[in-house]
Amino acid sequence: MNIKHKLQLMLGIEIILIIVHKFNTNHSLTGSDNFIEWHYILALSFGIFIIIYTLRIKCLKCGARQVFRGFSIWDLRMPEDKCYKCGHSLR
Numbered sequence: 001m002n003i004k005h006k007l008q009l010m011l012g013i014e015i016i017l018i019i020v021h022k023f024n025t026n027h028s029l030t031g032s033d034n035f036i037e038w039h040y041i042l043a044l045s046f047g048i049f050i051i052i053y054t055l056r057i058k059c060l061k062c063g064a065r066q067v068f069r070g071f072s073i074w075d076l077r078m079p080e081d082k083c084y085k086c087g088h089s090l091r
């Protein structure tokens with residue numbers, strides 16, 4: 001499994017977690033405002049994990065980040081098998 005497939009799999013899991021969270025929130029019990037639900041923590045912490053993971057996808061040769069390529073959200077790209085800058089293998 002390459003980096004791209006791993007990332008797609010993790011994003012798929014995150015979407016499922018968000019759906020689970022939304023679904024459970026609609027049926028949450030009243031009077032539990034201070035109680036942070038497990039599905040909320042799960043979706044949030046997994047989301048943070050994905051961000052950290054994508055930030056760490058770097059080229060071993062030139063050090064270029066493969067997902068966050070710039071400072072804008074529009075610079076987000078799916079990582080390929082090779083570095084987009086120097087063509088070095090990312091495996």
Ligand SMILES: [Zn+2]
Nearest residue numbers: 059062083086
């Ligand atoms: Zn590179």
